[in-house]
Amino acid sequence: MFDKHYLSPSEALERILKALPENDPPLERTRIEECYGRITACDIVSAEDLPAFSRSTVDGYALSSADTFGAKETSPAYITLVRAEVLMGTSPEFSIRKGEAAKIPTGGMLPQGTDAVVMLEHAQVVSDDMIEVLRSVAPRENVIQRGEDVGKGTTVLSKGSTLRAQDIGALAGLGITEIDIFRKPLVSIISTGDEIVPARETLKLGQVRDINSFTLAGLISDSGGIPLRKGIIKDEYALIKKAVRESLGDSGIVLVSGGTSAGAKDMAADIVNDIGSPGVLFHGLSLKPGKPMIGGVVNGKPVLGLPGHPAATVVCFDLFIRPLLERLGGAGARKKFPKALRAAMAKSIASAAGREDHIRVAVEEQDGELLAVPILGKSGLITTLVRADGIVVIPPEKLGLDAGEEVTVVLF
Amino acid sequence: MFDKHYLSPSEALERILKALPENDPPLERTRIEECYGRITACDIVSAEDLPAFSRSTVDGYALSSADTFGAKETSPAYITLVRAEVLMGTSPEFSIRKGEAAKIPTGGMLPQGTDAVVMLEHAQVVSDDMIEVLRSVAPRENVIQRGEDVGKGTTVLSKGSTLRAQDIGALAGLGITEIDIFRKPLVSIISTGDEIVPARETLKLGQVRDINSFTLAGLISDSGGIPLRKGIIKDEYALIKKAVRESLGDSGIVLVSGGTSAGAKDMAADIVNDIGSPGVLFHGLSLKPGKPMIGGVVNGKPVLGLPGHPAATVVCFDLFIRPLLERLGGAGARKKFPKALRAAMAKSIASAAGREDHIRVAVEEQDGELLAVPILGKSGLITTLVRADGIVVIPPEKLGLDAGEEVTVVLF
Numbered sequence: 001m002f003d004k005h006y007l008s009p010s011e012a013l014e015r016i017l018k019a020l021p022e023n024d025p026p027l028e029r030t031r032i033e034e035c036y037g038r039i040t041a042c043d044i045v046s047a048e049d050l051p052a053f054s055r056s057t058v059d060g061y062a063l064s065s066a067d068t069f070g071a072k073e074t075s076p077a078y079i080t081l082v083r084a085e086v087l088m089g090t091s092p093e094f095s096i097r098k099g100e101a102a103k104i105p106t107g108g109m110l111p112q113g114t115d116a117v118v119m120l121e122h123a124q125v126v127s128d129d130m131i132e133v134l135r136s137v138a139p140r141e142n143v144i145q146r147g148e149d150v151g152k153g154t155t156v157l158s159k160g161s162t163l164r165a166q167d168i169g170a171l172a173g174l175g176i177t178e179i180d181i182f183r184k185p186l187v188s189i190i191s192t193g194d195e196i197v198p199a200r201e202t203l204k205l206g207q208v209r210d211i212n213s214f215t216l217a218g219l220i221s222d223s224g225g226i227p228l229r230k231g232i233i234k235d236e237y238a239l240i241k242k243a244v245r246e247s248l249g250d251s252g253i254v255l256v257s258g259g260t261s262a263g264a265k266d267m268a269a270d271i272v273n274d275i276g277s278p279g280v281l282f283h284g285l286s287l288k289p290g291k292p293m294i295g296g297v298v299n300g301k302p303v304l305g306l307p308g309h310p311a312a313t314v315v316c317f318d319l320f321i322r323p324l325l326e327r328l329g330g331a332g333a334r335k336k337f338p339k340a341l342r343a344a345m346a347k348s349i350a351s352a353a354g355r356e357d358h359i360r361v362a363v364e365e366q367d368g369e370l371l372a373v374p375i376l377g378k379s380g381l382i383t384t385l386v387r388a389d390g391i392v393v394i395p396p397e398k399l400g401l402d403a404g405e406e407v408t409v410v411l412f
Numbered sequence: 413m414f415d416k417h418y419l420s421p422s423e424a425l426e427r428i429l430k431a432l433p434e435n436d437p438p439l440e441r442t443r444i445e446e447c448y449g450r451i452t453a454c455d456i457v458s459a460e461d462l463p464a465f466s467r468s469t470v471d472g473y474a475l476s477s478a479d480t481f482g483a484k485e486t487s488p489a490y491i492t493l494v495r496a497e498v499l500m501g502t503s504p505e506f507s508i509r510k511g512e513a514a515k516i517p518t519g520g521m522l523p524q525g526t527d528a529v530v531m532l533e534h535a536q537v538v539s540d541d542m543i544e545v546l547r548s549v550a551p552r553e554n555v556i557q558r559g560e561d562v563g564k565g566t567t568v569l570s571k572g573s574t575l576r577a578q579d580i581g582a583l584a585g586l587g588i589t590e591i592d593i594f595r596k597p598l599v600s601i602i603s604t605g606d607e608i609v610p611a612r613e614t615l616k617l618g619q620v621r622d623i624n625s626f627t628l629a630g631l632i633s634d635s636g637g638i639p640l641r642k643g644i645i646k647d648e649y650a651l652i653k654k655a656v657r658e659s660l661g662d663s664g665i666v667l668v669s670g671g672t673s674a675g676a677k678d679m680a681a682d683i684v685n686d687i688g689s690p691g692v693l694f695h696g697l698s699l700k701p702g703k704p705m706i707g708g709v710v711n712g713k714p715v716l717g718l719p720g721h722p723a724a725t726v727v728c729f730d731l732f733i734r735p736l737l738e739r740l741g742g743a744g745a746r747k748k749f750p751k752a753l754r755a756a757m758a759k760s761i762a763s764a765a766g767r768e769d770h771i772r773v774a775v776e777e778q779d780g781e782l783l784a785v786p787i788l789g790k791s792g793l794i795t796t797l798v799r800a801d802g803i804v805v806i807p808p809e810k811l812g813l814d815a816g817e818e819v820t821v822v823l824f
Contacts, residue, residue, distance in 0.1 A: 032611070032626065033626075033629070036629075036630040036633060036634075048615075050794075050795075051620055052615050052617065052619075052620075053617050053618060055620075055792075057790055057792055087606070087618075088605065088606035088607040088618070088647070089605075089606040089607035089608075089609075089616075089618050089619050090616075090617075090618045091616070091617035091618045092618075106720075107605070107607055107620070107720065108607075108618075109617060109618040144790055144792055144793065148790075148793065149792075149793040149794055149795050150794075150795055156795070156798065157798065164630065164824055165626075165627045165628070165629070165630025165631045165634065165726075165824075166627050166630075166722065166726060166794065166797035166798060166824070167798055168626045168627065168629075168630055169623040169624065169626045169627030169630075169722060169794055169797070170623070170794045170795060170797070170798050171611075171626075172611035172621055172622060172623050172625075172626040173611075173620070173621050173623040173794050174621075175611060175612065175613070175614070175615070175621055177611050177612045193500065193501075193519070194499070194500035194501040195500040195501035195519055195520075196501075197501075199444070199583075199584035199585075199587060199589050200587065200589045201587070202587070203460075203464050203587070204501075204502075204503070205464065205465055205502075205503035205521060206465060206499075206500070206501050206502045206503045206504075206520075206521040207464075207501050208463055208464075208467075208519070208585070209584055209585050209586075209587055210584060211581040211582070211584050211585040212581065213584075214444065214445075214577075214580045214581045214583075214584040215577045215578050215580065215581035216577070217445070217448075217577070217580075218448040218576065218577025218578075218580055218581075219577045221448060222448075222577065235500070308518075308519065310578065310581060314577075314578060335775065335801065337751075337753055337775065337801070337823050339749075339751045340753070341749055341752070342754070363747065363749065378469055378556055378560075380467075380469055380556050380561075381556065381560065381561040382462075382561060382578065382581055382582045382585050383462075383561050383562055383568070383582060385578035385581070385582070386568065386569070386578060386579055386582045389747060389749070411749050412576055412577075412578070
């Protein structure tokens with residue numbers, strides 16, 4: 001068995017989540033135009049009926065449905081057409097009596113005395129003041145009732161809902177133009193490593209540019225956080241400690257990326273323990289790529305040490321940082337559906353027992369079937385991620401995947 | 413057959429796409445920090461090798477692999493350990509001869525004379541200047557070769573690629589800190605209807621608030637466009653014509669939403685034909701909801717008349733506006749995978765032959781199986797969309813879906 005003494009990623013995440021305080025994130029009152037993708041900080045309850053009046057869903061004639069019972073093409077119902085018409089956007093100032101009907105447009109308000117609408121094409125105009133109705137209508141047919149969409153006092157959206165376009169539309173429809181949403185969590189990214197230089201620098205031999213802080217920043221924004229790139233810190237205990245401590249002051253999650261010089265891995269763990277409690281909760285995982293990851297909590301905030309390899313960065317993001325952003329961002333009311341598809345493995349791939357393997361794959365179509373083609377390459381190569389469309393997970397109990405086996409690809 | 417004389421949505425989209433000019437969108441030079449989710453306006457070619465030197469992928473000893481051939485635990489290879497060590501971020505100022513090795517950290521640069529690295533755990537220190545190597549290593553083992561990630565002159569990203577977090581990381585790694593991206597298409601949203609009032613207004617009887625411009629704005633932003641909400645225009649020919657004409661001046665797509673008073677539907681089509689050519693390309697679709705949609709092209713720009721029902725708005729967005737945003741935004745190099753899942757229909761649902769039906773569904777889990785539960789309700793109800801997780805399409809040749817039938821749910 002591989003890595004028997006290491007935690008699985010889900011056990012490790014559980015440890016972090018348990019060590020976090022339960023309280024809600026802070027909230028901010030915000031205009032709905034700015035709330036797309038944001039998370040509701042309380043239940044949103046309608047103060048009124050939507051629609052506020054019964055409306056026609058078709059162009060036709062508003063009448064009392066009882067007047068049409070039994071009507072058919074061979075024996076139509078004869079109804080008196082009143083001179084007044086329903087006009088859009090206004091309340092009809094007339095009422096309809098038994099045996100009468102009024103012309104009404106789609107969306108128009110039903111006049112007093114009516115409970116249904118006959119579609120234009122199901123009636124014939126006989127004269128200026130008479131129509132033949134060729135089909136019966138049931139009560140409420142072709143009508144949206146007052147409050148049918150949302151009744152006054154109904155909870156439209158629960159606390160913790162991520163707001164989609166149509167949810168904002170619903171709020172607008174109810175006249176709710178400002179709401180309380182949770183603030184986005186701030187995530188500090190501290191890049192470490194004596195060999196790392198900023199992206200815009202010309203390299204000396206032995207140096208490489210900072211890749212991971214750019215990758216992490218994008219992933220954090222996509223998952224509802226605000227990334228704070230804190231720059232590149234040399235592999236020195238005091239410098240990294242200072243950067244972590246300062247970041248704990250201004251952000252809700254602190255990421256220490258890289259730190260690859262000999263001894264740097266243990267240094268990060270020592271620093272986390274040094275700054276506060278409970279400190280390090282795990283060091284090393286039964287995971288590939290991502291095995292050397294460190295997870296801890298200090299002063300109620302997660303501090304994560306991420307391996308420097310680009311592929312490990314992305315895997316650790318999915319397994320730890322995204323769920324932490326959801327927790328710290330207050331999301332939770334909505335069902336979550338990963339962006340995934342089913343495909344057949346294009347070739348066999350081995351995996352050590354007891355280890356969760358995350359395989360980068362490209363998805364290709366061949367003869368109408370989707371194939372997951374493993375992108376083989378060291379996890380230190382950023383281009384394996386550029387060429388990949390997603391990831392296939394081999395669970396710890398499996399010794400690999402067979403060619404042709406159906407798998408779930410979680411898409412980037 | 414239903415709607416035999418109407419186009420299918422895909423035929424209708426094809427008509428619009430064929431009437432558009434072929435030229436690329438304008439581009440803008442932008443710092444990579446601002447390029448997440450944006451689209452590359454040209455192929456991006458690396459001007460250098462990544463990495464610029466051969467690097468170790470482990471902590472260990474750099475040496476010539478030939479010195480380890482045949483080494484095993486029972487007969488280790490004895491190698492002289494030189495005093496100098498490889499330091500992170502610098503070029504080693506020494507070279508290694510046959511029979512020698514130097515300590516090297518993960519990410520360190522291989523010294524001259526070495527072609528592989530033995531992991532620390534596969535060697536034992538015998539004395540200050542001698543190690544036993546317990547396993548042979550192959551040439552290049554535990555090494556990322558110079559240019560192995562990206563060779564100089566390689567195309568890293570093709571023109572038309574939507575940039576993901578890891579793609580920006582790769583650009584940073586190559587020292588490419590500014591690139592040309594396509595400008596986002598601007599989309600004007602003109603809301604029409606005599607009954608429509610702004611979201612913040614108190615309603616008089618007969619009035620409803622503007623819902624669709626808020627829904628459309630969110631969907632447009634999510635799909636890489638910039639929404640311009642042009643306000644609510646009364647159902648008068650001259651006013652709507654003026655709004656469309658002005659919007660053609662400042663945006664790449666013009667949407668006219670609603671227009672529900674009697675005669676307004678034909679008015680929108682007349683206005684499109686009145687403003688320019690080719691004008692209206694279709695009026696009405698074999699689609700539910702969304703049947704009354706109008707599609708046209710004027711002065712090389714799409715002008716779409718969208719039905720006022722909230723559900724029809726969302727369906728028409730998916731079928732027309734999203735693909736148009738991709739075309740006008742220059743996307744195209746990346747494979748597209750819809751966010752979708754497979755589920756079993758929770759109940760049977762009927763559909764007219766010859767019509768493409770888009771059914772809103774909630775996805776629920778029951779005994780480990782995913783169920784697609786149709787949200788029944790008039791397409792004029794915004795809350796059917798709030799309660800739905802996605803859409804199931806019934807193709808025109810099907811007369812419905814059976815309970816238990818497996819379907820694809822395209823998620824919102």
